[in-house]
Amino acid sequence: MPTHHSCFKNPFEVKRQDVIWKDNLPHSNTYQDRFFQDDAVSEITNIFIEPNQLLERIKNGSQIHVGELGFGFGLNFLVTAKFWSENNKNLNPNNLEYLAIDEALPTKEQILRIIDNFPEFEEICNIFLKSYDVSHNDIQRIYFPSLRIRLTLIQNDIESGLKNLLGLKNNQIDAWFLDGFDPSKNKSMWRNSVFQYMSILSKRNATFGTFTSAGFVKRGLKKFGFEVDKVKGFGKKRHKLIGKKLLDNTHVSTERIQKKKIGVIGSGIAASSVAYAAAQNGADVEIFESAGAIAAGASGNPVAAMYPRFSTNDSPYSFLTAQSYFFSEKIYAQLPNAYKKTGLLFSHSNAYQEQWIEDMKNLNREDLFEAIDKKKMKKLYGLESHGLLVKKGGYLFPKLICREMIARPNIKISYNHCFDNWVKGKSKIELQFTNQEKKSGFDDLIIASGPSLEKYLSGLRISKGQLVGLEGDQPFNLDLPINSAGYILPKLDEITWIGSTHEKEFKNIDVCYEAGHELIERTNKNFNINLSGSKNILMKANFRVGSKDRLPLAGKIEENIYAIGALGSRGFSLAPLLGEHVASLINNSPSPISSGISLAIEPLRFKD
Structure with missing residues (x-):
């Protein structure tokens, strides 16, 4: 099985920020260093937002993927979220993608104590805390629809967290926030291996900002292809480092991403989940169901339960089971007519x-x-x-869950369409049916129709x-x-x-x-x-x-064609996260699972 890197023994191991409070501001016991200066908002703007040209990126309307190394108490995220909300004003049609890695995460109480010092962030912090959950370590995916921001929060050591992103091109970063503690005290954050992974994960126009001006940091970033400038620091600090990934001769596109039209085959929990996720990315989605009603197959039982059969080891499947379960529960909790939170x-x-x-x-x-x-x-x-x-968990009414998940203005469902195959044109995909006229004009196709996947996939x-x-x-x-x-x-x-x-x-x-x-x-x-x-x-x-290996299938089967299925008895626990993963591959946004788990569930793994 492919490797999933983790510094934890199992998905439920806990590690919180260890701090002492001075003047109601946190200082790290572990690194004997403060988390930020008194004027933290101006500091964050000066060190991260301005050098990474976030305002210009917003105005350009291109996708923005922020990568933060050192989440701390989430203040960089909250400042960036507020900056995005105040400056976007519908200039940028995409979601802001914010990915952050930290080995220790804060409690909600610690975050609220921080915000006591910054009341202007109370509203946006409350939006964050409603979805913030520390039930498990590793990857936590949170979407804030009112802000149009998606947070991929990774609890792991920096090196392992970055390694888990390698191999998926949708994980590439535009703007790096390098916010570890003093390099002399937190050497694991500033290793050459970290700079190497950053380089691999950087888009060709990627930028970075950091508070430090340490010589070995500057040399390390240069060694792995970054252009580095030593400039005036913030406040009392003499210098800081900013820079960008050196460009080769490859053309860097600044075009806005066009709205996609996506076809989905099936209307059970797998299909409904991937349609739900794709619609959140702004795509127009059309579902094709062979029967005359929604969720006519195994997802059509009168009542069902989530299945929290967790494992206490560090296998990829152990982390997938925990991540998918709590992600699903969070989505279902937004549908109280269809889901009962009983435990x-x-x-x-x-x-x-x-x-x-x-x-x-x-x-x-x-x-x-x-x-x-x-x-x-x-x-x-x-x-x-x-x-x-x-x-955490409960039981649900399957047909109603599927119906409510796809009740979105940009999702349409067509019944009595028996899917046969697809044909690719120069730029679009045509869908063929055994009992209906063909449908054309699709950018991507997702097959999520249960047993009929056997026609296209082995294993x-x-x-x-x-x-x-x-x-x-x-x-x-x-x-x-x-x-x-x-x-x-x-x-x-x-x-x-x-x-x-x-x-x-x-x-x-x-x-x-x-x-x-x-x-x-x-x-x-x-x-x-x-x-x-x-x-x-x-x-x-x-x-x-x-x-055959009892793992689900989710991912690409050829260019612009995707599949999700083989969920076994865990369909209602697995489907929402795997749907999010497939939608992320299509949308070129960071994946909610590691590249190791992605390889383990790759749909073509049984191909001869």
């Missing part, structure tokens, strides 16, 4: 489950997990076992999954989903749904009542209960699509 319950039923619960408890993340003893489980839920409450594994619905009262009182070796969902319209079967060998997609009764027996055994209503059961059967 999720895990019940002990076997040695594997017991070990997993113990692993989660040992993370010591009481903000995320609560251990529940047998007495409390019996009292609250009527179950005879101990368990674990995952505090898929298609199985049959079934849910059972039971009418009437049950021997427990659940207002949240419960998982064990299987799951039980909260009652909906007097029906309790349980899941699910996993049939690798099947003849058709018709419901199989024998498999349904086996599921009831297994659920009774796993949860030590006796479900009622098993004589007259309801059933739902759908395809479940996975891959």
Whole structure:
């Protein structure tokens, strides 16, 4: 599996800014240095915003990718966000892309204490804090629609964070803010390897600004292709360094990016997620669904739950699982009619489950997990076992989630369109259907249609999954989903749904009542209960699509053609982040996942 670089042992390891406060301003205990001068706003403007020519870039209307090394308390971001908002005034049709890396992140309380000194940033800080979340380390993606700013916040050491960006051209930076502590005290930030990665990740017209004028920093930047000027510093500092990436003879485009027209095949959670993300980037999106209604496949079950089966190791999949889960939860929380924030319950039923619960408890993340003893489980839920409450998460109504995600002015959906293939013209893509007239004029195509991906990609594994619905009262009182070796969902319209079967060998997609009764027996055994209503059961059967290596697929399959799928049983937890990733590749904006994870889920990895 490709490498994902991290200084952390698992996605839930915590590292916060270690500070002492002097005159209500923070000083680092780790580096014995202050974070900024008293006149911080003027300092940030002088050292970062002006040398990086942000005003000129805004007026030009081109994409702006800021890369900050040293997020600190987020003050550089807040000052830049306010500057963008005040000076853009619709001059620039793009989102501002702001990427920042820091090994330690602040608490919300620390940020609020900083803003006490800068009340002019209170409004923009409140917008930031509503979405700021420290549930996991590594990459956190936050979009601020009212500001048209997308923040890619990476909690990692600088070198690992930069290495994880290599290999994806959409991660390239226009303007660097180099804001580590004094180079004599924070040498890891100012290594030649950092300058080398900066050079690789820089666009050909990239600029930088930094407070330091240290000779070895100047020499290091020059060594890796930067033109460096030593100029007057801010305030009492004699000098600072500014500069740009030396240009070769390649033409640097300053043209505004044209609005894209994107076709999406399918209307389940994968398709809806990627359409949602592309629409946020300003694209016009048209969805084509083969059936007569939205989410007609596996995303069309009456009710579903998120699936927080986290891992406590440092594998790429462990980080992907955590990042995608909390990213999805944040998006669904904006759709309260379709998503219920209840948390999720895990019940002990076997040695594997017991070990997993113990692993989660040992993370010591009481903000995320609560251990529940047998007495409390019996009292609250009527179950005879101990368990674990995952505090963030809940259950959702799949069709409504998909419908609300695509309820955007720039998203259109066409039903009864059975997609067949595509044809590329000189600059546009034509879509062909077996039962409708062709559609043309598309810049990009995304195939997110579940089992029909098998026509275009190898390595898929298609199985049959079934849910059972039971009418009437049950021997427990659940207002949240419960998982064990299987799951039980909260009652909906007097029906309790349980899941699910996993049939690798099947003849058709018709419901199989024998498999349904086996599921009831297994659920009774796993949860030590006796479900009622098993004589007259309801059933739902759908395809479940996975891959040979059990990882999802998301990315490019040829120029301007993309795919997302093979989400298995984690569709509602994985799809929003993977949709964001594919939309970022199309939009040439920074990816929300590392290049190592991107390679691990690359759609063509099974190609002969």
